Amino acid sequence: MALLEVDDIQTYYGNIQALKSISLTVEEGEIVTLIGSNGAGKSTTLRSISGLSPIRSGAIRFEGEDISATPPQQIVAKGISQSPEGRKCFQRMTVRENLDLGAYLRNDKAEINSDMDRVFDLFPRLKEREKQKAGTMSGGEQQMLAIGRALMAKPRLLLLDEPSMGIAPILVDRIYETIVEINKQGTTILLVEQNANYGLGVSNRAYVLETGTVALADTSASLRENPDVQAAYLGA
Amino acid sequence: MAIANPTDQAPSTKKYSLDSGIPPIVGKLAFLAIAIFAILMPFLFDPIAGFMDDSITALAFVIMALGLNVVVGFAGLLDLGYVAFFALGAYSVGWFASGFFADANVHIGVTGFITNIPGIHANFLIVLVAAMIVCMIGGVIIGLPTLRLRGDYIAIVTLAFGEIIRVFAVNGDQINLPFGESAKLTAGVNGITPVDQVQLPLPNFADPGIQLFQFGQLNLRPWYWFALTLVFITLFVVIRLRDSRLGRAWIALREDEVAAASMGVPLVKTKLYAYAVGAAIGGVSGAFQASYLSTVNADQFKFSFSIFVLAMVILGGLGSVWGVVVGALLLSLINSYLIPDIFRTVPKDLFGLDFELTDLGFGIFGFLLLIVMVLRPEGLVPERRRQIELHQDIDAGETSFEVRT
Secondary structure, three states, X not given: OOOEEEEEEEEEEOOEEEEEEEEEEEOOOOEEEEEEOXXXXXXXXXXXXXXXXXXXXXXXXXXXXXXOOOOHHHHHHHOEEEEOOOOOOOOOOEHHHHHHHHOOOOOOHHHHHHHHHHHHHHOHHHHHOOOOEHHHOOHHHHHHHHHHHHHOXXXXXXXXXXXXXXXXXXXXHHHHHHHHHHHHOOOEEEEEOOOHHHHHHHOOEEEEEEOOEXXXXXXXXXXXXXXXXXXXXXXX | OOOOOOOOOOOOOOOOOOOOOOOHHHHHHHHHHHHHHHHHXXXXXXXXXXXXXXXXXXXXXXXXXXXXXXXXXXXXXXXXOOHHHHHHHHHHHHHHEEOOOOOOEEEEOOOHHHHXXXXXXXXXXXXXXXXXHHHHHHHHHHHHHHOOOOHHHHHHHHHHHHHHHHHHHHHHHHOEOOOOOOOEOOOHHHOEOOEOOOOOOOOOOXXXXXXXXXXXXXXXXXXXXXXXXXXXXXXXHHHHHHOOHHHHHHHHXXXXXXXXXXXXXXXXXXXXXHHHHHHHHHHHHHHHHHHHHOOEOXXXXXXXXXXXXXXXXXXXXXXXXXXXXHHHHHHHHHHHHHHHHHOOOHHHHHHOOOOOHHHHHHHHHHHHHHHHHHHOOOOOOOOHHHHHHHHHOOOOOOOOOOOOO
């Protein structure tokens, strides 16, 4: 049984259909990437999974359980957490307060503290800036914080939305190294990435989205060799 | 879409700490000193001095502003109809602690001559609880339709709610209730008067000259101490709430709704709690003021009241508990003491003009607000987060997505 199964979902913003038919699966332990151009429906797919944009038809199953109509807070409690598009750190809160909010639904104080240490191990930069306001940090540092904050919910499935967006390349490399490290430590990851080079570089499998549908699905390695993908997304 | 920061360096490495720099012990001692002064202050004045009256009104406004601050300051939901809860709290007194329902003959926890008067007469402490319940229900009713709204639209809905309650209050004398022949919803602009005096289960010291705890029109001290007690309780409650999990959820919601939802903050519940808590506190103040003024009159529940309380919150510092206390005391005392009692004749005395300063009341408030907003936009005693935002160019994060729940 796949950890996450998305079965032919449709999602609308008002009357505008953003997802026409998206089906995908994520197996335990994988990194799966969604690539595609602007407006293809990548972020909407993540928002549908995390309950922020309710789906109109289809089904989403997590560990076999239907979560199509589950509100966001219960989805977080079940083990899916998200680093949203545009990072959305709480700008006026300190790094530590942001991380604390990531653990909002948890009560196990001792474990929260050890998870916080784990986040600081993964992103030493955050430890340095622990008491600093999130809004005073650079884009890359805020992206680290957004990922760390999502990890504080102790997810089994981590959703990452465009971790490379608007960030200096040197920091993107560091963030991607850490994403691989997080996956090695046992967290399954579903990644949305406009920069296909990065996305296909770290993932096992990938889906190419076009105008709200899945255009291609394959292992990342073979997608990198696919001439259409190269032409459209890899700048080859 | 964020714009790439070419250097990707933090603007500054300077630490922006939440610590105020003032040792906590100093703050505690200052609070203790002010509290002791506040408790002993009535002994400096005659028991029926005008300033006592103004101080009691000011304390009632402090409670009101603290309640509004939960909704507007903590949770970031602009509320322009807060007067509704003043009204509901006041009518709780009118309904449950007066002779208004003349067909009824209910007496709960009251003693003395009140027991001989028909109507529903519950002890004021019971009425306070009733007021909180009535207001919480009102708060949830106003909260529900605003759940899918944002910013300005919330403000418009709350504004309408405040007006609806006022119109009901004005026309309530035409609305028959299903029990009793003469039972109406309200007494309209004639007002429900008198209402019962507060009776507390406290020892009444036998000194007839002082009568510390005998509430009455000729001894304002017990009213003052009672209001002060309510202020302290409200302060305790809002500070504990602010530092609780719910408080963190409110602030997260205010900062960024999408991010808060992603963290598992339940938006619906969190917003409704904010409305309910704010409403309940407003109801406490409304009930107290109705009892103190001994009338529940539909003329009291004007839109300008909502704005007045909102001005206190903004002037003091949105989200800042101590700032709101300062803002409420200041505006209330300016309104009921400085302008009418001290500086009323200034235009005539100084400039030979033929009007009184009271005619300029709202003009003066507008001017004060303007000055504060220009010189100190974060309020007089700002909440630290807001101060940092307004002075250090932090992008407060746009919330461009609609969150459905």
